[in-house]
Amino acid sequence: MTPDEMIAVWLEAGESRWFTKDAVFDGMLSVRFGASLREARLGSFDHWTATARGSLGLVLLLDQVSRNIHRNSALAFAGDAKALQVAKASVARGDHQSMPPPLAMWFVMPFEHAEDLDCQERAVSLFTVMGLGAMVHWAKVHRDIIARFGRFPHRNAVLGRRSRPEEVAFLKSGGFSG
Secondary structure, three states, X not given: OOHHHHHHHHHHHOHHHHOOOOHHHHHHHHHHHHHHHHHHHOOXXXXXXXXXXXXXXXXXXXXXXXXXXXXXXXXXXXXXXHHHHHHXXXXXHOHHHHOOHHHHHHHOHHXXXXXXXXXXXXXXXXXXXXXXXXXXXXXXXXXXXXXXXXXXXXXXXXXXXXXXXXXXXXXXOOOOOO
16 A cells, blocks of 8 residues: 555545545445554554655545544544644645645644644644635634533544533534534
């Protein structure tokens, strides 16, 4: 597997599959990238971070593919810390500025997925500077949840966390559920 393979599959899938639940797409990703995802979490692809495209491929694998393959499972978030680490280094190098927005935006997603207010503010800022209005909207939604609860309540069940009454009320009222 190469970073270019990961990027090509992700781009080919397109926006219609990026932000929707699709069991067929999830299954294809699992068959094609499941073993690589496990290896990536263990550091087998850390050398990819030597290039911008390599870093992007690793972020896509750890942050996005992980969520698809392990939907409704704690494993969906198992690559988050490493994905955020790679994204922070990539943004610091300006990798996001060397790519078109449809690719560059994936460097920002680990910030938006972090249960950390500073990361959330960074996501809003980066998407704003990149001129990605729709992404700014969702980054603000994520940021506001973290500002209010300090975590994403919709993750509590799969992560084995006890939900606080205000989180239960939020979810029952139609609050963001991932």
